[in-house]
Amino acid sequence: MLAHIDQEAWQAIGLTLELATVTTVVLLILATPLAWWLSQTQSTWRAAVSALVTLPLVLPPTVLGFYLLVALGPHGWLGMLTQSMGLGLLSFSFSGLLIGSVIFSLPFAVQPIQYAFQAMGRRPMEVASTLRATPLDAFFTVALPMAKPGLLTATVLSFAHTVGEFGVVLMIGGNIPGETRVVSTQIYGHVEAMQYTQAHWLSGVMVVFSFTVLIALALLNKRPEQAAV
Numbered sequence: 709m710l711a712h713i714d715q716e717a718w719q720a721i722g723l724t725l726e727l728a729t730v731t732t733v734v735l736l737i738l739a740t741p742l743a744w745w746l747s748q749t750q751s752t753w754r755a756a757v758s759a760l761v762t763l764p765l766v767l768p769p770t771v772l773g774f775y776l777l778v779a780l781g782p783h784g785w786l787g788m789l790t791q792s793m794g795l796g797l798l799s800f801s802f803s804g805l806l807i808g809s810v811i812f813s814l815p816f817a818v819q820p821i822q823y824a825f826q827a828m829g830r831r832p833m834e835v836a837s838t839l840r841a842t843p844l845d846a847f848f849t850v851a852l853p854m855a856k857p858g859l860l861t862a863t864v865l866s867f868a869h870t871v872g873e874f875g876v877v878l879m880i881g882g883n884i885p886g887e888t889r890v891v892s893t894q895i896y897g898h899v900e901a902m903q904y905t906q907a908h909w910l911s912g913v914m915v916v917f918s919f920t921v922l923i924a925l926a927l928l929n930k931r932p933e934q935a936a937v
Contacts (some may be wrong), residue, residue, distance in 0.1 A: 824858025
């Protein structure tokens, strides 16, 4: 199968893996404290923040991509900010893809970690407090290790979801070879040019990748159950 993939496709695969890796790292940094707050807070803002985080799950990717494109454009608030900072416009660039990917995959990172924190309950943190551990120490030494299954699931889901993105990346980044052309847009380009053989082989790689991700998730979800037994 790999022998039938041309140079442009390999370039798209490399860019996709780079985007997915950076997106996953950024998401874990942002999603972990956000998930902790959502799992612990009694604030009246909790429902609104939770809905905002979940919004990409129900919002059409093209709608999200359109509004991000407007925001990143020369007259959008993000575009004017980046221009004033000397960064230029981030639309149709890797940085723009990264911003869109982080927002679009946010619920896939936040929710597994949030559920892991909620399943932990408050007792472990209370015990840590009685042992004179500061809230920050207890978070890193108690909460994070106990939430490890949720963190692993969030990592796998975030990476896989970023790899499979299409609507958002096409709206924000277009289909520029070597800059914003990822696997999904490469397949779209092959189909548009009626290059069905190339589209078939590249799509086959994606099917194998997706199947592998599902197997990995099944194994991750099975381990905590075996440990409990």
